[in-house]
Amino acid sequence: MSARRDPEGGGEDEDPASGAGDRLLVVRAAEGDEEAFEVLVRRHGAAALQLAERLMGSRAEAEDAVQDAFVSAWRKLPEFRGEAGFGTWLHRIVTNRCLNLLRARRPVADLDTVPEPAAPGHRSSPVRAAESHAAARDLDLAMRCLSTQQRVCWVLREIEGRSYESIAHTVRISPEAVRARVFRARRVLTEAMAAWR
Template sequence: MLAVRAAEGDEEAFEVLVHRHGAAMLQLAERLMGTRADAEDAVQDAFVSAWRKLPEFRGEAGFGTWLHRIVTNRCLNLLRARRPVADLDAVAEPAAPEHRSSPVRAAESHAAAHDLDLAMRCLSAEQRVCWVLREIEGRPYESIAQTVRISPEAVRARVFRARRVLTEAMAAWR
């Protein structure tokens, strides 16, 4: 098993694990952090942390699951440190469509994604992580609870509050 070899100090085994899981961890971090640069920093920090914590890896969950938790927690800590910077009033009203050509749809899609990004910044770090893991990653509440170390009920409450904020912020796009 690669994780066992890596835990014993085998750098090549750890490098294989990084290559195997790196893209998925970067995608997760980008969803949580909002920018590629922040995601890359978070994943790099998470891999350094994983290397240091490998002797603690017990194999109760798969290596990917263990790494997923480390990346999620690193992102959560970074999000907590920077606090929300947007205001719900910053989310613009979409322009009324005059016609529906492909360039117009592409522009609207880009604008909606931008507004969603602004709305996501209104969420607390805890709400954002729970919402992304549930709504984007499709993870069950129990799995999210284990990852962020809270009860499934607390996860449900955070997802509910996040949905409420995002629904309000994106109401103009309905």
């Protein structure tokens, strides 16, 4: 089960023993203890990869982003002040790494090139499975049509459940700008997925 951030983005709802364990591991890792850092990687790697995959839309790119994020976290550990949980801090590093990669990426699809889904026919299990796969593919294509900032804000809000203030802090824009980008992303995705309603 992944840790959830509080509505204000000030930390994570963690098992107190786990949070205390993270603090000790961070201190040891900051002093150069590689085994302590490996435990942190095992604890937080799956959640970091899930976030990166949602942001990047590609497992391979997500794995690269998370690996880079962990290298960056290792280097920045002496700067970690513990104002938020280690998981929250790591999520910020992963998000920023993904933002940089997405900004460098050229757009792969135009909204006009998103294929129309086939008309629904007989509803047997294989057909439902195929439709589900096609809808997921169309959503992925629609997500690629969003601007980098829209995609990141939408994923952090709608999938990760982060507050507007927390997202604003992570991507370094105002909460109002986050709201606007999430609104525009919702509109684009709603239009792109209208055939699936």
